[in-house]
Amino acid sequence: MMPREGATPETLEAFRHxxxxxxxxxxxxxxxxxHALVGDFGxxxxxxxxxxxxxxERLPATLQLAGLAMVMGIVVAIPLGLVAGSRPGSLWDGLARSLGLFGQSVPxxxxxxVLIVVIGVWLKLLPVAGRFDLEGNVDLKRMIMPAFVLGLPTMGALVRLxxxxxxxxxxxxYIRTAHSKGLHPRLVYVRHILRNAAIPIVSVLGVWFGYMLGGSVYVETVFGYPGxxxxxxxxxxxxDFTLVQALAFFICLVVVVLNLITDLAYAIIDPRIRYQS
Incomplete structure (x- = not known):
């Protein structure tokens, strides 16, 4: 227990010791x-x-939320960005640019x-807080709104990228050469455009997943999500200094591991990059 204001010098000294x-x-x-190397944070x-x-105890909840947010970002942003890039000036292009601006500008x-008031309170479409249902099971519906809010900045960044x-x-x-050789446009798109576009996308996914772990502080607090x-x-x-240190250590550890996985995936996708043994 932290010493209260006005505690005696002896109490403060005992707490410091x-x-x-x-x-x-x-x-x-x-x-x-x-002590941290053996998992002892006090x-x-x-x-x-x-x-x-x-x-x-809280780590799986946050990883589930961040994973669902990342899936939402990938499923929505990457197809939309591919269509917008192949059809500049179209309605899809305008929608992609609007999503990119909205996703990275709204706190x-x-x-x-806003979603809690509109979707949860007024329309009553989704539950607004918690992680479990009345029977104690993980309720996916309770994760939809916080995952969307957490993943929206990633959607904005991914669709623009x-x-x-x-x-x-x-x-x-090489794209013009592929077309001039008579290759089917779909084959050119999948084999050349899509694969090369995946290189910068993969390189940034690990960074944005780490951003989600940091941004989960605000999102989980707003939605009462126990992560x-x-x-x-x-x-x-x-x-609670010891708990803060333990949480910060694990967040940094997850980010480092994700960056390592991202670098390995980057080397696999791009044949120009190979890590020598």
């Missing part, structure tokens, strides 16, 4: 690293239990509150 704040900074750092100040199990917590990549690739010499973002906001508000 318990957390190790009375030791040199470098000693604190290496001690934290040594006890949560608020919950009085080890911080690691609290993080692992997710503002959009979340896909559209720009297709427009650039369509003007390359890592919500407990991180609570830990910061309660000054």
């Amino acid at each position: 318990k957390l190790g704040f009375d030791r040199p900074l470098m000693v604190q750092f290496f001690d934290f690293v040594a 006890d949560s100040i608020r919950f009085k239990t080890p911080a690691l199990p609290l993080v692992l 997710n917590f503002v959009l979340g509150m 896909t559209r720009s990549a297709v427009l650039e690739i369509r003007g390359e010499d 890592m973002g919500m407990i991180l906001a609570e830990a910061v508000g309660n000054r």
Whole structure:
């Protein structure tokens, strides 16, 4: 428990000693690293239990939400960007540019509150909070709105990136050569345009998934979704330092692993890049 305002110097000193704040900074750092490597982040100040199990308990919920948001972004943005890039100036192109602008300009917590009022309260189409139904099972309907809000910036970025990549690739010499050889337009599109457009898309997916993990703090708080973002906001508000450290460590670890996977996928897709053994 954090000492209350007006606590005695003895109480403050005992609290500092318990957390190790009375030791040199470098000693604190290496001690934290040594314990973190074995999964020991200390006890949560608020919950009085080890911080690691609290993080692992919320981790699947956040990964499910971010995964659903990423799927929404890919399913909506990439096909729309491909069509918009192949038909510049069309209605689809205007829709893609509008989605790109809207997705990257509207704050997710503002959009979340609007969706709660309109879709959840007025229209009563979807539940507005939580993760489980009355029987204690994971309810996919409760994840639709927060996943959409969390994935909207990714939709905006992906649709603009896909559209720009297709427009650039369509003007390359090898595309004109493929058409001049009489290849079917669909074959040219799939074999040459689509594959080359996937290179910049894949390279940015890992970065945007990490962005979702950071943005989940606002989205999960607005929708009352019990994931890592919500407990991180609570830990910061309660000054639960050990829990904040554990959550930050795991978020960084997930981002590093995703970036590694992205680099490997990038090397597989682009034959010009091969990592030498």
